Amino acid sequence: MTNRRSGPPKRRSGPPRQPMAIIAVCMLGVLVLLAVFAPVLWGEEAVAADPDAIALPPSGEHPLGTDKLGRDILLRTLVATRLSLVMAVAATLMGGCIGLALGALPAVLGTRAQRWFASVISTWLAFPVLLVAMLTVILLGPGTTTAVVALALTMTPSFARLAQTLSSRVGGSEYLAAARMLGVSRRRQFTRYVLPNIAEPVIVNVTTSIGGGLLALSSLSFLGVGVQPPDFDWGRLLSEGFGQVYNSPVAAIGPGVAVVFAGLAFSMLGESLAAQLRNREHGRALPPRRLGPAPVAERPARTPAETERAETEAAPLLDVDGLSVSFPGPDGWIRPVQDVSFRILPGEIVGVVGESGSGKSVTMMSIAQLAPAGAAVTARRLRFDGEDLTGRTPAEAGRVLGTRVGVVFQDSLTALNPALRVGTQLAEIPRVHGGAGRAKAHEMAVRALDDVRIPDAARRAQQFPHEFSGGMRQRALIAMSQIGSPSLIIADEPTTALDVTVQRRVLALLRRECAESGAAAIVVSHDVAVLAELCGRLLVMYAGRIVEDVDIALLATPERLAHPYTRALAASLPDLGTDRTKPLVTIPGEPPDLSRPVTGCAFAARCAFATDDCRTEVPVLTEHRHGGRVACRHPQDAMATDAAPGREEVGA
Amino acid sequence: MAELVIEDLVVTFGHRHRAFNAVDGVSLTVPHGTIVGLVGESGSGKSTVARTVAGLQRATSGRITLDGDDLLRTRGVDRRRRARDVQMIFQDPYSSLNPRMTVGETIEEALTTHGDLDGRRRAASVRELLDLVRLKPAVAGQYPSQISGGMRQRVAIARCLAVRPRLIVADEITSALDASVQGAVLNLIRDLQRELELSMIFITHNLAAVRYIADTTVVMSRGRVVEHGDSEEIVANPRQPYTRALVSAIPRIEHAGTDHLLRFADEEGLR
Ligand SMILES: Nc1ncnc2c1ncn2[C@@H]1O[C@H](COP(=O)(O)OP(=O)(O)OP(=O)(O)O)[C@@H](O)[C@H]1O
Ligand code: SF4
Ligand SMILES: [Mg+2]
Numbered sequence: 001m002t003n004r005r006s007g008p009p010k011r012r013s014g015p016p017r018q019p020m021a022i023i024a025v026c027m028l029g030v031l032v033l034l035a036v037f038a039p040v041l042w043g044e045e046a047v048a049a050d051p052d053a054i055a056l057p058p059s060g061e062h063p064l065g066t067d068k069l070g071r072d073i074l075l076r077t078l079v080a081t082r083l084s085l086v087m088a089v090a091a092t093l094m095g096g097c098i099g100l101a102l103g104a105l106p107a108v109l110g111t112r113a114q115r116w117f118a119s120v121i122s123t124w125l126a127f128p129v130l131l132v133a134m135l136t137v138i139l140l141g142p143g144t145t146t147a148v149v150a151l152a153l154t155m156t157p158s159f160a161r162l163a164q165t166l167s168s169r170v171g172g173s174e175y176l177a178a179a180r181m182l183g184v185s186r187r188r189q190f191t192r193y194v195l196p197n198i199a200e201p202v203i204v205n206v207t208t209s210i211g212g213g214l215l216a217l218s219s220l221s222f223l224g225v226g227v228q229p230p231d232f233d234w235g236r237l238l239s240e241g242f243g244q245v246y247n248s249p250v251a252a253i254g255p256g257v258a259v260v261f262a263g264l265a266f267s268m269l270g271e272s273l274a275a276q277l278r279n280r281e282h283g284r285a286l287p288p289r290r291l292g293p294a295p296v297a298e299r300p301a302r303t304p305a306e307t308e309r310a311e312t313e314a315a316p317l318l319d320v321d322g323l324s325v326s327f328p329g330p331d332g333w334i335r336p337v338q339d340v341s342f343r344i345l346p347g348e349i350v351g352v353v354g355e356s357g358s359g360k361s362v363t364m365m366s367i368a369q370l371a372p373a374g375a376a377v378t379a380r381r382l383r384f385d386g387e388d389l390t391g392r393t394p395a396e397a398g399r400v401l402g403t404r405v406g407v408v409f410q411d412s413l414t415a416l417n418p419a420l421r422v423g424t425q426l427a428e429i430p431r432v433h434g435g436a437g438r439a440k441a442h443e444m445a446v447r448a449l450d451d452v453r454i455p456d457a458a459r460r461a462q463q464f465p466h467e468f469s470g471g472m473r474q475r476a477l478i479a480m481s482q483i484g485s486p487s488l489i490i491a492d493e494p495t496t497a498l499d500v501t502v503q504r505r506v507l508a509l510l511r512r513e514c515a516e517s518g519a520a521a522i523v524v525s526h527d528v529a530v531l532a533e534l535c536g537r538l539l540v541m542y543a544g545r546i547v548e549d550v551d552i553a554l555l556a557t558p559e560r561l562a563h564p565y566t567r568a569l570a571a572s573l574p575d576l577g578t579d580r581t582k583p584l585v586t587i588p589g590e591p592p593d594l595s596r597p598v599t600g601c602a603f604a605a606r607c608a609f610a611t612d613d614c615r616t617e618v619p620v621l622t623e624h625r626h627g628g629r630v631a632c633r634h635p636q637d638a639m640a641t642d643a644a645p646g647r648e649e650v651g652a
Numbered sequence: 653m654a655e656l657v658i659e660d661l662v663v664t665f666g667h668r669h670r671a672f673n674a675v676d677g678v679s680l681t682v683p684h685g686t687i688v689g690l691v692g693e694s695g696s697g698k699s700t701v702a703r704t705v706a707g708l709q710r711a712t713s714g715r716i717t718l719d720g721d722d723l724l725r726t727r728g729v730d731r732r733r734r735a736r737d738v739q740m741i742f743q744d745p746y747s748s749l750n751p752r753m754t755v756g757e758t759i760e761e762a763l764t765t766h767g768d769l770d771g772r773r774r775a776a777s778v779r780e781l782l783d784l785v786r787l788k789p790a791v792a793g794q795y796p797s798q799i800s801g802g803m804r805q806r807v808a809i810a811r812c813l814a815v816r817p818r819l820i821v822a823d824e825i826t827s828a829l830d831a832s833v834q835g836a837v838l839n840l841i842r843d844l845q846r847e848l849e850l851s852m853i854f855i856t857h858n859l860a861a862v863r864y865i866a867d868t869t870v871v872m873s874r875g876r877v878v879e880h881g882d883s884e885e886i887v888a889n890p891r892q893p894y895t896r897a898l899v900s901a902i903p904r905i906e907h908a909g910t911d912h913l914l915r916f917a918d919e920e921g922l923r
Contacts, residue, residue, distance in 0.1 A: 174748040177708055178808075182815060183735035183765050192761075196752035355830045356801070470694075499693040499857060500901040507903075508917040515914060526831055532908035553909030572835045574860045575904065576887055583842070584835035584864070590800050 021272035027265035034081040046071060046079040047230065057248050064254040067240055076237055077254040084233040085262065087148050088214040094152035096206045099159025104198060106164070107171035108189040114171070121164060124157035137225045147226035151216055155209060162205055166198035200277050208270030211263035218259050234259045291332060294376030297322035297339035315386065316343035317488055317520050318367070322380035325359070325366050333376070334595045336362050338544045341621065344520050346487065349511070351531030351552065352524045353569065354541030355591055360524045361410060363541070364490050367522075368407050369398040385487065403433045403484025406519075408477045408491035415477055416465040422476050423449070423461025429483050448479040452509055471502035475509065482513055489514070489521040495530060507534050528555065528569060537628075540566045543592055543602035546621055550628035562624055562635035564607050601632070609634045654719040654818040654851055656682040656705070661714035663700050674700045676875035677714075682819065685849040687841075689866030689883055691859055691898070697875040698855045702821045705853065706740040718818055732766060739817035743824040745804035749796040755782075755807050756792030762814035781810040785840060802833035806840065813844070820852045826861060838865055859902055863887045871895050 050070035058065045064073040102121060106114040136150035170176055176193050184192075214234075220226035221235025229236070234255040241252030325337035337359040344350055352360050366377045371394065382389040385404065389397040409415035417425055426445035430436040436444065442461070449457035452475040465473060474494060481489050494510065495503040511534055514521050525531050531538055532555045540548040540563065548563040555561070558570040571585040578584065589606035592598050600615040601607070607614070614633050621631040663675040675697045682688045690698045703709040705716060705723065716723040718737050742748040749758055759778045763769060769777060779789045785806040796804055805825060812820060822841070826834040842865055844850060856862050862869055863883050870880040871894065879892045890896040907913075 174742045174744065175750040178740070178742065178748050178811070179750070179761070181706060181708065181735060181738075181740055182762050182811075183732035184761060185731075185765075192753065193750055197750070355832060500859075500903075501693065501897055504901040504903070504913075504916065505920070508913045508920065511913040512917040527903065528831070529903040529905050532905045533903045533913050536909070551909070555905050555908040569832060570905065572832050573905070574835065574838065574864045576860055576863060576899075576902065578860065578864055580864055580884065583839045586836040586839065587832040 018272055018275060020268055021276070024265055024268035024272055027261065028269060031081060031085060031262055031265060034078055035085050036082075038078040039082050042075045042079055046075045055244055055247060058250050064250050065248045067251065068244065073237070073241070073251055073254050076232060077234065077258050080233050080237055080255065081258065081262075083144075083227065083231065084214060084217070084235075084258075087144065087217050087227075087233060088151075088210050088262075091148045091151035091217065092155060092206055092210045092213045094148070095155030095209075096159050096202070098152070098156045099161075100163045100195075100202060102156070103160035103163025103165075104167040104194050105190060107167040107176070107194050108186045114168075118164065121157055121160045125161060127157075129154045133220070133225075142225040142228060144227050144231060147217055147220045150220065151213055154216075155213065159202070159205065159209075163198060163202060166201060167194050170194050170197045201274075204270050204274045204277065207273060208267055211266035211270070214259060214263050214266070218255075291328050294326050294378055295324055295333055295335055295338075296378045297324050297380060314345055316383075317346045317348075317385055318344040318522075319381060319383040320367065320379065321382070322378075323363065323366065323382065324378050325362050325371060326376045326378075327372075327374055328376075329595050331595065335597075336544050336594055337366070340541075340544075340546055342539055342546060342549060344488065344522060347514070347518045347520055348537065349514055349521045349523065349535045350537045350539060351535035352522060352539045352541060353526065353528050353531055356526065357591065357594075358541045359544040360541055361492050364492055364522060364524055368405055368490050369394040369401060370407065403429060404487050406481030406484060406486035406489045408474075408481045408489065408494045410493040410496070410524075416473060418465050421462055421464060422468065426461070426476070426480050426483055429480070433484060444483060445479075448483040449476065451482065451513075452476070452479040453505070454479070471498050471506065474498060474502075474506055478506065478510060478513070482517075485517065485519075487519055489519055491521060492524045493526070494523065496525070496527075503530070510534065528573060529575070532556070540569070543598065544594055545602065545618075545631065546629075547603070547631045548628065549621070549630075550626060554626060554628075560626055560637050562626055562628075562630040562637040563632045564609055564634075564636055565603050567636055609636065655684045656819050656851065656853075657715075657717050658701070658705070659715040659717075661701065661704065661716065662712045663697075663704055663709060664712040673712075673875050675704070678872070678875070678877055680870050680877065680880065682851050682853060685845075685851055686867040687845055687850075687852045687854050687865055689862035689869040690853055690855045690872060691857060691862050691869060692872035693857065693898075695874075696872045698872055699823055700875075701872075702740065702823045702853060702855055705819070706738050706821050707734060708740070735815055736766065736817055738819045738821060739812040739815050740821040740823065741805075741808050741812050741825050744828045745801055745808050746796075746828070748808050749804055751796055753795075754792065755787075755794055755796070755799070758796075758807060759792075759811050759814055762811050766815050777814070781814055784813060784844065785810045800833075801829050802836060805829060805833075805837055809837075809840065809844075813848070818851065820850055821855070822852060823855045824857070827856065827858065834861070841865060859887055859899060871898070 048071065050066070053062070053066045053070035055068055056062055056066045062072050062074065064077070066072055067076070102117055106117040132154050133150040136153060137146055140146040140149065170193065176189065179189055179193055217226060217233065218235030218238060221233050222239045224239065227233045227236045237255035238252055238259070241255060244251050320343070321341045323337060323340040324335065326333040326335045336357070340363055352364070354360050362371070362375070365371050366375065367382070369389070371377050379390055384401060387400055389400060392400070416422065423442060423445045426448055427441035430444050431438065431441040446457050446461050449461055454460050454472060454475055460468070468476060478494065481491070489510070491510065495506050498506060507530065510521065510523070513519065523531060523534060532552055535552050538550050538552050538555065539546050540550070542565050548561070548566045550561060550566070555570055558567055561567045561570060565587070568585065568587045572587060574584055587606055592602050592605070600617055601610070601619050604610040604614045611633065619631040619633050621629050624630040624635060626637055658681070659679050661675055661678045662673055664671050664673050666672060678697070678701055680688065690701065692698050700709060704711050707723070711724050721737070723737060753761070756778050759781055760774055763774050763777055778792055782789055782791060787803060787806055787810070791799060791803065796807070826837050829837060838861060841854070845852060854862065854866050866883045868881060869883040869886045871878050871886065871892070873894050879886060879890070879895050886895060887899055890899050
């Protein structure tokens with residue numbers, strides 16, 4: 001990480017804290033001071049010829065010596081700061097503005113204008129830079145203005161291309177469509193919608209380019225087509241210095257150092273601006289030293305009753321106990337998954353439901369040893385088919401799982417490699433893990449596709465993912481998860497993007513596959529009804545914890561569900577029998593922000609049955625009389641009339 | 653509010669031999685002050701109808717009129733008048749709000765484009781609109797990234813109401829939201845419709861939602877209308893095989909713990 005912070009974490013925005021930014025700002029400060037004051041202080045001295053001091057080597061009086069007319073080179077270099085900077089900034093700004101107009105305006109002008117502008121920009125880009133510069137010089141004659149214009153013209157197309165790329169994203173956005181529909185004028189669309197959304201990267205790019213611009217202008221002056229005497233910039237001084245390089249080699253060094261210094265200042269400033277933007281986009285995280293060790297589930301190991309049950313029960317295929325997943329955040333660990341414990345028996349289909357961000361995907365990916373980079377996964381116990389996975393690296397644990405766990409990802413388009421034929425991707429698994437030969441593996445791939453009812457499987461195996469429809473890709477993914485004959489399938493939202501009819505086919509396939517092969521499955525969804533049809537048991541997640549673990553059949557009789565959140569979830573879904581005259585049942589409020597520690601029950605703020613102790617202590621997931629487990633102080637199932645002691649007195 | 657009539661609408665994409673009709677002769681009517689549901693599978697042309705009505709897509713042929721005014725005429729029509737005819741609410745509240753404008757600015761944008769209120773009156777209107785969509789006034793100072801998806805969708809609804817359009821097109825406005833939030837947005841739409849007598853096209857693939865919210869429902873398949881009628885009736889007694897297939901494919905909580913899916917797999921020959 002580039003940022004090191006001193007002192008306690010404070011607000012996130014504010015002045016840049018990276019050392020590079022500080023150095024760049026200081027260097028820039030020096031340059032600006034020189035540009036403003038040097039000509040005032042030493043302007044006359046720098047141009048006054050002194051016949052007694054012609055071409056002197058460095059001395060105490062003239063640290064960099066004097067030139068052919070006896071003028072002090074150091075002073076001249078300092079005085080030249082103003083012209084050099086003004087030219088570079090002017091040229092870059094000019095190029096930036098023209099580029100921005102060319103690249104970004106079309107976003108609000110319609111498709112025909114876009115095409116026209118795009119071809120102008122590419123033609124312009126194709127022109128050699130030197131040719132553009134030379135043509136400008138020929139047309140305008142050498143001079144300061146010429147140099148600036150020439151530079152601006154060569155910079156314009158690359159700014160335009162950048163602005164075009166950025167603004168085409170805005171141009172296709174729904175918020176711009178909404179503005180258009182509101183009747184917002186084109187000018188306002190441009191200034192309020194397009195510009196602010198592309199400004200930051202453009203500013204970074206322009207800043208960085210000033211440094212390059214400075215170099216380019218110096219070369220133009222050096223070559224004699226830029227600044228003309230008696231004016232002088234660093235490039236001019238360089239070329240004069242080179243003229244006397246034999247009797248005073250230092251003469252060229254002063255202006256040279258100045259050019260490099262200023263170029264570096266702008267490049268560094270641009271870089272640190274860019275770093276600042278990146279940090280803001282991805283959120284800044286505390287360095288490991290300040291984060292401390294990854295959080296672990298604090299609950300003690302199992303109660304004796306649970307241990308007894310664990311021993312009498314059939315050996316689980318998957319046994320997860322005290323699983324926590326944390327990410328480094330700006331103010332410490334963010335804990336999207338906390339103390340999750342559950343078991344899956346062989347052949348069982350278990351559903352996981354919960355709101356977006358409740359930690360479903362992170363839990364499943366961590367179990368499959370595919371947790372995102374940066375995640376800290378801890379567990380008291382994580383056993384698959386009798387083998388302990390805790391204490392191994394994800395790569396080792398992944399090898400233990402091998403083909404015994406098949407994963408279906410949430411997004412079918414990104415889960416398949418777009419550059420490989422579908423059949424080749426499927427065949428990869430038996431080839432790598434099963435040691436099958438090429439022909440054998442391909443045959444297996446085609447059979448797997450045929451198994452999930454992809455018509456004409458042999459031909460389809462030769463196609464690329466984008467040639468499949470969404471439903472077919474999803475089926476191909478299921479085929480892929482099946483091909484190693486896994487004993488556990490983990491499916492994250494396998495049908496969310498699909499139409500109902502396709503969804504039902506995919507669900508039926510999954511169900512059939514499990515019934516036939518005896519594989520177990522964990523299926524994640526935010527739609528309880530989907531899980532009701534598919535699964536035997538339901539895990540309900542809220543704010544990173546399992547709040548209820550219940551037989552799926554109880555969903556059909558919601559009054560027998562125990563946790564207030566599960567009950568609200570089951571009641572809030574409109575179905576084909578909902579009373580149209582009444583408002584739908586909803587859950588008021590929002591889920592908590594997991595980047596801050598949550599004390600007590602995370603659902604308390606939205607729960608109608610919350611009491612004071614709910615808000616202070618985390619309810620533990622324990623066995624419940626409905627045969628499953630619940631984490632709630634006041635379970636609401638019908639038999640639990642005694643379960644909310646003193647609710648009236650304490651109040652909500 | 654007003655009555656929308658679509659007659660024989662055709663929208664063609666692509667050129668010559670690759671051309672296909674995304675919308676292929678659709679006719680439907682949205683009577684004054686009612687919600688018409690538009691359902692169908694993805695690719696059935698629902699959204700294309702919506703975007704054409706909203707003026708975001710060109711029609712190839714056909715007529716769309718709002719109280720007799722031709723909505724397909726684009727020449728010489730005042731941009732702002734057109735905006736007061738039809739407004740659309742989009743599926744994804746994450747991308748339909750400008751990330752660089754606060755909630756207040758977003759709603760004000762609609763207000764200033766349509767009437768020159770002074771600053772104080774505008775602020776009051778923003779508060780009123782936020783109140784209408786059940787948001788607290790403090791939300792006005794926040795950026796879209798600082799509020800939840802459900803709240804964002806309410807902001808989008810408030811922005812649309814600020815224009816006082818004669819017709820609202822809502823395209824899958826609940827499908828990007830969590831189940832528990834969907835209900836709240838559906839309730840809001842229903843209440844607003846009653847309070848303000850809105851005319852609305854409500855597009856969704858969720859038959860349960862459409863049955864709850866729409867007075868009449870139009871079922872589309874492959875660019876054509878296959879069935880239309882009273883919403884409750886269509887879901888209870890679908891007449892066309894396509895509609896029947898849609899209705900029977902809806903996952904139901906009543907099937908919890910049964911072998912319904914396995915039976916379906918057998919029937920369909922999925923072995
Ligand atoms: N790589 C990551 N770095 C930091 N935080 C992450 C990362 N991946 C996920 N999170 C956070 O973990 C939390 C849980 O995310 P997760 O994807 O598991 O939710 P989910 O229940 O699957 O939601 P959805 O229904 O939207 O798929 C979220 O707050 C998310 O922002
Ligand atoms: S523990 Fe208390 S606040 Fe939490 S769900 Fe149960 S009753 Fe509600
Ligand atoms: Mg997920």
